[in-house]
Amino acid sequence: MTLELFSQYLLAGVTYGIIYAIVGIGFNIIYNTTGIINFAQGEFVMLGGMIAISMHQWLPLPLAIVAAVLLVMLIGALVEILFIRWLDRPSVLRMIIITIGISILVREAALHIWGEGVRSLPYFVGNEITTVRIMGARVSPQVLWVIGVCTVMVLALSLFFKYTLQGKKMQACAANRVAATLCGISTKNMVTLSFMLSAGIGALAGCVMSPITYSQYDIGTGLAIKGFTVAILGGLGSSMAAVAAGLLLGLIESFSVSVVPLAFQDAISISLLLAILFLRPHGLFGNKDAADLKEF
Amino acid sequence: MLKIKNLEAGYGKLRVLKRISLHVNPGEIVTLIGANGAGKTTLLAAITGLIRATAGEIVLKGDNIERLKAEEIVFRGCSLVPEGRQVFATMSVRENLVLGGYVQHRQGKAKMQEEIEYIYDLFPVLRERRNQLAGTLSGGEQQMLAMGRALMAKPALIMLDEPSTGLAPLIVKNIFQIITRLREAGNTVLLIEQNAKAALRVADRGYVLETGKIILQGASEDLLANRDVQRAYLGRDVKEN
Numbered sequence: 367m368t369l370e371l372f373s374q375y376l377l378a379g380v381t382y383g384i385i386y387a388i389v390g391i392g393f394n395i396i397y398n399t400t401g402i403i404n405f406a407q408g409e410f411v412m413l414g415g416m417i418a419i420s421m422h423q424w425l426p427l428p429l430a431i432v433a434a435v436l437l438v439m440l441i442g443a444l445v446e447i448l449f450i451r452w453l454d455r456p457s458v459l460r461m462i463i464i465t466i467g468i469s470i471l472v473r474e475a476a477l478h479i480w481g482e483g484v485r486s487l488p489y490f491v492g493n494e495i496t497t498v499r500i501m502g503a504r505v506s507p508q509v510l511w512v513i514g515v516c517t518v519m520v521l522a523l524s525l526f527f528k529y530t531l532q533g534k535k536m537q538a539c540a541a542n543r544v545a546a547t548l549c550g551i552s553t554k555n556m557v558t559l560s561f562m563l564s565a566g567i568g569a570l571a572g573c574v575m576s577p578i579t580y581s582q583y584d585i586g587t588g589l590a591i592k593g594f595t596v597a598i599l600g601g602l603g604s605s606m607a608a609v610a611a612g613l614l615l616g617l618i619e620s621f622s623v624s625v626v627p628l629a630f631q632d633a634i635s636i637s638l639l640l641a642i643l644f645l646r647p648h649g650l651f652g653n654k655d656a657a658d659l660k661e662f
Numbered sequence: 663m664l665k666i667k668n669l670e671a672g673y674g675k676l677r678v679l680k681r682i683s684l685h686v687n688p689g690e691i692v693t694l695i696g697a698n699g700a701g702k703t704t705l706l707a708a709i710t711g712l713i714r715a716t717a718g719e720i721v722l723k724g725d726n727i728e729r730l731k732a733e734e735i736v737f738r739g740c741s742l743v744p745e746g747r748q749v750f751a752t753m754s755v756r757e758n759l760v761l762g763g764y765v766q767h768r769q770g771k772a773k774m775q776e777e778i779e780y781i782y783d784l785f786p787v788l789r790e791r792r793n794q795l796a797g798t799l800s801g802g803e804q805q806m807l808a809m810g811r812a813l814m815a816k817p818a819l820i821m822l823d824e825p826s827t828g829l830a831p832l833i834v835k836n837i838f839q840i841i842t843r844l845r846e847a848g849n850t851v852l853l854i855e856q857n858a859k860a861a862l863r864v865a866d867r868g869y870v871l872e873t874g875k876i877i878l879q880g881a882s883e884d885l886l887a888n889r890d891v892q893r894a895y896l897g898r899d900v901k902e903n
Contacts, residue, residue, distance in 0.1 A: 531767060538761050541750040548710065548744060550736035550765040
């Protein structure tokens with residue numbers, strides 16, 4: 367393999383990897399405060415891209431993206447308030463069915479609003495044929511946007527959880543819900559906030575990736591599977607592990623193209639998911655003892 | 663400070679508490695003793711709002727609180743140190759204390775730091791371990807952290823659920839000394855214990871709970887001298903006396 371080809375695969379892997387990582391982190395944020403897997407996570411990403419595209423008809427690109435992210439956060443909060451907040455200690459199975467239901471609902475609504483067409487946001491800088499050379503590889507500057515924005519999001523989130531009171535309150539809910547209540551923290555509000563936060567980061571990822579991966583009403587499902595694989599691979603609940611796992615999955619997928627046909631790309635991540643669930647259900651970096659304590 | 667009238671509560675159809683009435687005056691240490699399954703923890707859960715009372719009244723500082731949400735009751739000045747410590751294991755000692763002070767966070771950062779220093783003075787071992795994860799502390803240290811976290815809220819009433827369970831005798835002694843110091847500092851304490859002797863020694867008054875009912879109450883000295891209490895809770899055979 368030449369250096370150029372290697373760099374090309376490497377950059378493609380990192381680009382997709384960091385997108386998977388963001389979806390995986392979205393899973394983790396909600397899992398941590400509620401103990402459930404939100405299978406509608408991919409739909410937030412889809413909505414981000416689609417709404418930004420529609421908004422761009424009236425607004426300049428940066429404003430359209432900001433508006434889309436805010437709107438999707440609002441949708442995230444509404445979803446939680448309408449479907450989850452009023453449930454009294456629901457079982458894990460019930461929550462999973464509810465979130466799958468929400469994802470179907472959102473997808474069908476998107477189909478009615480935007481139709482089946484494939485859309486995309488314009489490139490942030492230049493156009494389809496603009497390229498920059500990095501380590502011999504030729505890539506679109508949009509790739510740098512994706513990597514940059516997602517990296518900033520990951521860093522901002524870790525700062526948020528480490529240094530702000532809101533972040534600590536959410537962490538407290540994850541660590542011990544009863545104790546958090548006894549500290550005067552409204553765990554229900556924290557759950558709403560976690561839905562808003564993961565909707566927001568999903569939507570932003572959906573916007574920056576739109577020019578290169580395109581947006582369509584049904585991209586959510588595929589992303590949710592990848593993001594779920596990444597969250598499980600890293601060990602549920604840990605955001606930094608999700609980044610490592612996301613990059614790993616992205617690189618495996620992109621380098622696999624040099625060995626097996628492109629059509630097998632999804633099969634690879636699903637086989638990986640199955641292998642992990644069978645062999646190391648607590649994830650590559652997760653702690654088995656801690657995993658045994660989780661209900662799911 | 664706290665007045666409970668004819669309180670009933672339970673889980674589903676199971677009625678655990680049957681018409682409980684008790685009161686705690688400001689500046690007092692009141693203890694509630696009773697065997698496993700007597701309903702002690704259920705009573706605390708009802709006071710803190712973790713479960714709903716099905717009948718009766720709970721009055722804190724003159725206000726009825728039995729319909730409030732658990733997190734609102736903390737803001738009203740009633741904090742619980744739960745059974746089994748329940749510290750935030752994955753967070754540092756200092757972060758645990760900061761979260762404990764959440765209800766006071768509007769007072770500003772300087773005030774928060776002042777409170778944390780006060781807790782460190784009360785429990786010097788917590789200062790040494792301030793950057794350690796709470797889950798790595800020993801049982802006694804976790805108990806101190808749980809107490810420190812509850813005190814950070816500056817509660818008018820602090821309730822302790824079995825603080826001595828599973829701790830070495832020396833540490834139990836230390837914990838009870840601190841409870842006495844809390845009264846000296848002006849705190850009001852409701853202490854739930856299985857270790858009846860130790861609890862009655864530090865308390866002003868006591869209640870004895872059995873199968874969801876209060877069967878005895880009075881000044882601690884009287885309860886310590888009571889033959890029924892001695893036989894049932896102090897492990898002393900009647901013949902010895």
